[in-house]
Amino acid sequence: xxxxxxxxxxxxxxxxxxxNVVYCKKCGFAVQVDPATGNVTPISxxxxxGAAPVAGPAPAQAGGAxxxxxxxxxxxxxxxxxxxxLAIMLFSMPEVLDFAAFAVFSGVWFLxxxxxx
Numbered sequence: 827x828x829x830x831x832x833x834x835x836x837x838x839x840x841x842x843x844x845x846n847v848v849y850c851k852k853c854g855f856a857v858q859v860d861p862a863t864g865n866v867t868p869i870s871x872x873x874x875x876g877a878a879p880v881a882g883p884a885p886a887q888a889g890g891a892x893x894x895x896x897x898x899x900x901x902x903x904x905x906x907x908x909x910x911x912l913a914i915m916l917f918s919m920p921e922v923l924d925f926a927a928f929a930v931f932s933g934v935w936f937l938x939x940x941x942x943x
Contacts, residue, residue, distance in 0.1 A: 831855050833872035895942070905939035 830837040831850040841848050847869065849856035855872030859865070895901065912931055915923045923931075 831872070901939055901942045904942075905935065908935045908939075 829839060831839060831853060833855040834850060834853040836850050836852040838852075839848050839850055845858065846861055847856055847858050849870070850872060853872035854870050856869040858867045858869055860867070897904065909932060912923070912928055912935065916925065916928045
């Protein structure tokens, strides 16, 4: 696994495959991952030393979109689709989108991607 704990930075996260829980033994941070949808539900925000994760599901996350998602899609996918659309417009409709406008729109789109990533 190439993901580290967002609370303490521990690169050695443990996985409880039976409960679909990923947790950090160092600080107690834990999330439950739905394998069908990839949705993540926080169980413990961590902060304690060696706290074990709760086995049951946690309450639903209150409002707001999941980090790294745009319209329910991965932000990288949305960014690449937008860049492809801009490139197609640049080459197929040069009277509508010249290279300078392409560069500006591409830069703004990149900043939007960074904000959601």
